[in-house]
Amino acid sequence: MDQSVKIKQTRGEKVFNVFNVVLLTLLAIICLYPMLYVAFASLSDSTRLTQHTGLLLWPQGFSFAAFERVCKIPMIARGYLNPMFVLVVGVCLQLIMTILAAYFLSRRNVMFRKPIMMLITFTMFFSGGMIPFYFTLKDLHLTNSLWGLIIPFMVSTYNLIILRTSFEAIPESLIEAARIDGAGHLRVLFSIVLPLSKAILAVMVLYYGVSIWNGWFWASTILRDREMYPLQVILREILLQNSTSSMTGGAGAGDTESVAATVKYATIMVATLPILCVYPFLQKYFAAGVMVGAVKE
DSSP states (O other), X not given: OOOOOOOOOOHHHHHHHHHHHHHHHXXXXXXXXXXXXXXXXXXXXXXXXXXXXXXXXXXXXXXXXXXXXXXXXXXXXXXXXXXXXXXXXXXXXXXXXHHHHHHHHHOTTOTTHHHHHHHHHHHHHHOOOHHHHHHHHHHTTOTTSGGGGTGGGSXXXXXXXXXXXXXXXXXXXXXXXXXXXXXXXXXXXXXXXXXXXXXXXXXXXXXXXXXXXXXXXXXXXXXOOGGGOOHHHHHHHHHHSOGGGGTOTTOOTTTHHHHHHHHHHHHHHHHHHHHHHHHHHHHHHHHHHTTTTSSOO
């Protein structure tokens, strides 16, 4: 016999639910339409796109010409390889450093634990000073180097606090049992803490990966060799400096502007697709990981 009881909603609750659904639907459309606009524009015929006015709800003359032109631009291919190196090496090193620091700060018997956490919090909210840090990189010969995009960001204080809170949520009895059996800190970390923290680690990978992939300001500050430019810096040049005029290849003088418009949108899609492809695989971990440590029992 089904013992479940269906709770009848009041009129106010029904009105609130309807209003909530309508509001969230409108917000979803507002957030989704710019992405759809870029996708439709990149698949449109360049001439028809420049003549179109109003909302763009479908491609204007379906064409892959813009993507073909983007694939022929040497800087785009090079711009993919540079951030891939920074992404893989950077995320690995950032995870290692953040995990070690978070585990250290999650142990309750650590000396000067509170002062260290206060210093980390102060760093997160009040740190700055790009100019002196730039000179430090210059002294270390990290300017005009891809390593200059990795080493300064080895640990994010924001991610460190999130991961430390997650590690603190692991029952202390498990740690004590392992310690009684003779396990050292590294054994406890790799055998107990990390296997129980897969969700939050996936969130860290997503946070660090998106930050590295979308980063352009620091790269444009310290890199001088155009061969080292990541894709986002190249995209910025195309969008803000109208450099597509030198990349449109065989386009005539009359249609250079229309070709440049579709090339811009196609470049945006090429730069966005890697993150869009990775996110669905991490989404299930992301939903669980952001809530880890949010409630203290």
